[in-house]
Amino acid sequence: MSAKNRSFVDHIWEFFCSLKLAIITLILLAVTSIIGTVIQQGKPAQEYIQEYGESTYKLFLALDFVDMYHSWWFLTLLNVFAINLICCSIKRLPRILKLVREPNRVAEDGLYRTLSNFEEIVTSASLQDVSRKAQEYVTKNFGKPDVTEQDGKVYLFAQKTAWARFGVYVTHISILIIFVGAIMGNVWGYKAYVNVVEGTSTDEVWPRSGKEPIKLGFEVRCDRFAVEYYPGSTRPKEFTSDLVVLENGQEILKKTIEVNDPLSYKGITFYQSSYGQMGDAQFIFKVTERETGTTKEVRARRGEMISLPGGGGFRVVDFTEQFQNFGAAARIEVVPELDHDHKPGEKHASFVVLKAFPEFDSRRGGKYIFSLQDFKQKYYTGLQVAKDPGVWVVWLGCFLMVVGSMSAFFLSHRRVWLTIQPVDDKTGIKVGASAHRNQPAFEIYFDEFKKNLKTELSE
Amino acid sequence: MLSVKLFNATTIAYFVSMIMFIAFLPTRAKVVALIGTIAAYIGFVLQTGALGYRWYESYQLLGADGRAPLSNLYESVVFFAWTIVMFYLLLDLKYKQRSIGAFVMPFAFLGMTWAQLGLNDAIDPLVPALQSNWLTYHVITCFLGYAAFAIACGVSIMYLIKAGKEENNAEGSPAGGILSLFPSVRILDDINYKAIMVGFPLLSLGIITGAAWANYAWGTYWSWDPKETWSLIVWFIYAAFLHARFTRGWVGKKAAWLSIIGFGATIFCYLGVNLVLSGLHSYGGG
Numbered sequence: 001m002s003a004k005n006r007s008f009v010d011h012i013w014e015f016f017c018s019l020k021l022a023i024i025t026l027i028l029l030a031v032t033s034i035i036g037t038v039i040q041q042g043k044p045a046q047e048y049i050q051e052y053g054e055s056t057y058k059l060f061l062a063l064d065f066v067d068m069y070h071s072w073w074f075l076t077l078l079n080v081f082a083i084n085l086i087c088c089s090i091k092r093l094p095r096i097l098k099l100v101r102e103p104n105r106v107a108e109d110g111l112y113r114t115l116s117n118f119e120e121i122v123t124s125a126s127l128q129d130v131s132r133k134a135q136e137y138v139t140k141n142f143g144k145p146d147v148t149e150q151d152g153k154v155y156l157f158a159q160k161t162a163w164a165r166f167g168v169y170v171t172h173i174s175i176l177i178i179f180v181g182a183i184m185g186n187v188w189g190y191k192a193y194v195n196v197v198e199g200t201s202t203d204e205v206w207p208r209s210g211k212e213p214i215k216l217g218f219e220v221r222c223d224r225f226a227v228e229y230y231p232g233s234t235r236p237k238e239f240t241s242d243l244v245v246l247e248n249g250q251e252i253l254k255k256t257i258e259v260n261d262p263l264s265y266k267g268i269t270f271y272q273s274s275y276g277q278m279g280d281a282q283f284i285f286k287v288t289e290r291e292t293g294t295t296k297e298v299r300a301r302r303g304e305m306i307s308l309p310g311g312g313g314f315r316v317v318d319f320t321e322q323f324q325n326f327g328a329a330a331r332i333e334v335v336p337e338l339d340h341d342h343k344p345g346e347k348h349a350s351f352v353v354l355k356a357f358p359e360f361d362s363r364r365g366g367k368y369i370f371s372l373q374d375f376k377q378k379y380y381t382g383l384q385v386a387k388d389p390g391v392w393v394v395w396l397g398c399f400l401m402v403v404g405s406m407s408a409f410f411l412s413h414r415r416v417w418l419t420i421q422p423v424d425d426k427t428g429i430k431v432g433a434s435a436h437r438n439q440p441a442f443e444i445y446f447d448e449f450k451k452n453l454k455t456e457l458s459e
Numbered sequence: 460m461l462s463v464k465l466f467n468a469t470t471i472a473y474f475v476s477m478i479m480f481i482a483f484l485p486t487r488a489k490v491v492a493l494i495g496t497i498a499a500y501i502g503f504v505l506q507t508g509a510l511g512y513r514w515y516e517s518y519q520l521l522g523a524d525g526r527a528p529l530s531n532l533y534e535s536v537v538f539f540a541w542t543i544v545m546f547y548l549l550l551d552l553k554y555k556q557r558s559i560g561a562f563v564m565p566f567a568f569l570g571m572t573w574a575q576l577g578l579n580d581a582i583d584p585l586v587p588a589l590q591s592n593w594l595t596y597h598v599i600t601c602f603l604g605y606a607a608f609a610i611a612c613g614v615s616i617m618y619l620i621k622a623g624k625e626e627n628n629a630e631g632s633p634a635g636g637i638l639s640l641f642p643s644v645r646i647l648d649d650i651n652y653k654a655i656m657v658g659f660p661l662l663s664l665g666i667i668t669g670a671a672w673a674n675y676a677w678g679t680y681w682s683w684d685p686k687e688t689w690s691l692i693v694w695f696i697y698a699a700f701l702h703a704r705f706t707r708g709w710v711g712k713k714a715a716w717l718s719i720i721g722f723g724a725t726i727f728c729y730l731g732v733n734l735v736l737s738g739l740h741s742y743g744g745g
């Protein structure tokens with residue numbers, strides 16, 4: 001490689017290692033992310049045109065603002081961020097590894113000058129005595145030291161929580177792991193949905209993007225869907241679906257799912273997400289003719305005219321499962337004489353029958369007394385279907401991020417050096433220490449450490 | 460409800476505390492600051508009791524559907540105030556710098572006042588999407604993080620006031636008057652950093668528990684909805700703060716400004732997104 005190329009590559013490398021780039025990327029990510037929170041994402045074209053006008057919408061399209069988190073420029077930003085992290089780690093990790101694995105065990109004056117925690121002691125005790133006492137002291141009060149004897153001097157070195165140096169790297173790598181997990185989910189997973197009518201099953205689901213259904217490789221049947229309300233309120237308490245997984249017609253797994261409690265089978269998870277009514281409800285009424293007292297059970301569908309004994313008829317015009325906190329209710333319309341010619345638009349008396357109060361309708365005083373015995377509404381359950389083989393990788397990354405950043409912030413690599421050497425006919429001790437974080441607290445610790453060391457050695 | 464009455468008493472205690480801390484600045488009377496601190500403690504104890512009692516009340520009202528008092532805007536604002544005071548009292552134990560109270564207690568007082576006067580304090584049962592233990596973990600971690608950022612913001616404001624004054628003084632001599640009660644700029648800067656150091660992993664945990672919950676409820680841990688995105692924006696800002704500080708020596712004024720911007724973004728993430736933008740998160744807007 002020519003010198004010129006070499007320096008060009010160096011430049012690129014330095015660029016991607018630089019922390020300035022990291023800070024700029026972080027700020028750019030923060031600022032650009034705002035766009036997608038102000039402009040709604042992934043809406044149909046008409047909505048944008050209505051809100052912003054045609055030309056603004058064209059601009060949005062050109063800049064990918066309507067789906068910005070998947071746009072080339074946002075993904076580029078994320079890539080720069082990742083490359084930055086990788087390069088920076090590659091550049092710094094070897095140095096840190098060396099620092100931890102091959103620490104400087106022999107402290108010379110040059111090292112002591114760089115330490116803010118430093119003390120010199122001179123005592124009349126012999127070098128052997130001092131060395132022994134100092135070793136005991138350091139072992140007891142800090143940790144077992146490495147001892148090096150060299151040129152008539154004794155060097156002690158001890159360190160604690162050296163691995164705290166790696167907290168930052170664990171944090172950084174965790175971000176890359178989360179990226180990998182997200183990519184795995186995108187490549188090998190999918191997000192889909194499916195509506196399953198009660199009593200039926202499906203073996204395919206519909207991806208949110210794309211038109212072709214995805215084969216599950218097994219069947220899912222919905223036996224029942226239900227909405228439960230809080231007593232005396234229209235606030236839903238639970239949406240539940242009884243799901244059954246079938247393989248080759250065999251029931252493999254049964255589970256009643258609800259929101260926040262999905263069913264998983266073979267890496268595919270089904271989430272309760274929506275529901276709807278399927279076809280018309282069937283109602284069962286008990287109808288009593290007031291005059292004769294004869295009672296009859298009749299079945300009706302919405303809108304269907306049912307004849308009654310005595311020549312009259314009725315039909316269900318409306319129905320709700322929750323009528324002003326009274327529960328299920330049907331609005332019915334009664335025609336006194338079915339034979340009589342209907343004029344179009346002719347109105348008949350209509351009233352509400354509550355399932356929870358079967359006696360209530362007798363007070364209305366009509367020709368017939370209705371009570372709603374039961375109704376059968378077929379529902380479909382709307383399921384979100386997700387397959388995400390990368391999700392565990394994401395959780396692993398999240399775990400490492402929390403552990404890594406806690407150790408980066410709250411653990412400190414602390415080191416102590418001692419050099420014991422003859423000074424004229426006495427013995428001199430140099431002691432120095434450093435902590436890579438939270439120096440003020442360490443200073444207090446070190447003051448105590450050296451004070452006690454002094455008293456220990458003068459005994 | 461008794462809990463709401465207790466929260467009223469809490470609000471009064473925080474008001475007294477705030478006023479005392481503010482009065483402490485011009486009077487410089489130690490006893491005034493002491494009353495402020497005692498009021499903060501009384502309020503905190505009352506509020507802790509009220510939170511516990513509200514939890515109990517929810518079981519009385521809703522039977523088996525009772526839940527931790529962390530599930531609507533009212534409850535979250537109250538909890539936010541509680542976490543702020545908790546962090547403040549911890550800070551007071553460690554640093555004994557009473558002047559900080561004048562810059563932190565107002566956050567707690569404003570929160571409580573808004574909750575008591577402006578928000579619906581009913582204990583409603585939870586809609587299905589909120590029935591998850593993840594809700595509790597998510598709210599607790601998020602608000603602990605937010606509270607740490609509130610403290611950081613408070614001391615940053617103090618920093619800017621004090622540093623600004625000292626710059627105007629000739630040859631940067633320490634500021635006199637009220638400002639002499641402020642901790643030294645070095646300590647303020649250090650508290651700013653430490654509070655963010657505590658808040659950052661908590662915010663990370665808050666985002667992660669939120670993602671875990673979303674994954675459990677509808678199968679996507681991240682969907683770029685405005686609330687999620689704003690929490691990430693806040694996270695980016697504080698990550699930038701940490702890196703700028705650690706490696707580019709952004710301490711002092713720049714760090715203080717970044718901390719204030721970060722807290723502004725935090726508040727927008729918490730309230731602005733619901734009140735201004737639209738999204739998935741169901742509470743907010745009253």
Ligand code: HEM
Binds near residue numbers: 695
């Ligand atoms: C949002 C993403 C990031 C997070 C959450 C993060 C997290 C952290 C944390 C917690 C620290 C320790 C800070 C301190 O000691 O005060 C740190 C330090 C550092 N970060 Fe990051 N970081 C991120 C992105 C990056 C990127 C993209 C780079 C690219 C170069 C980078 C390079 C560094 C360096 C060089 C240090 C100092 C390491 C040392 O010598 O101790 N970080 N980071």
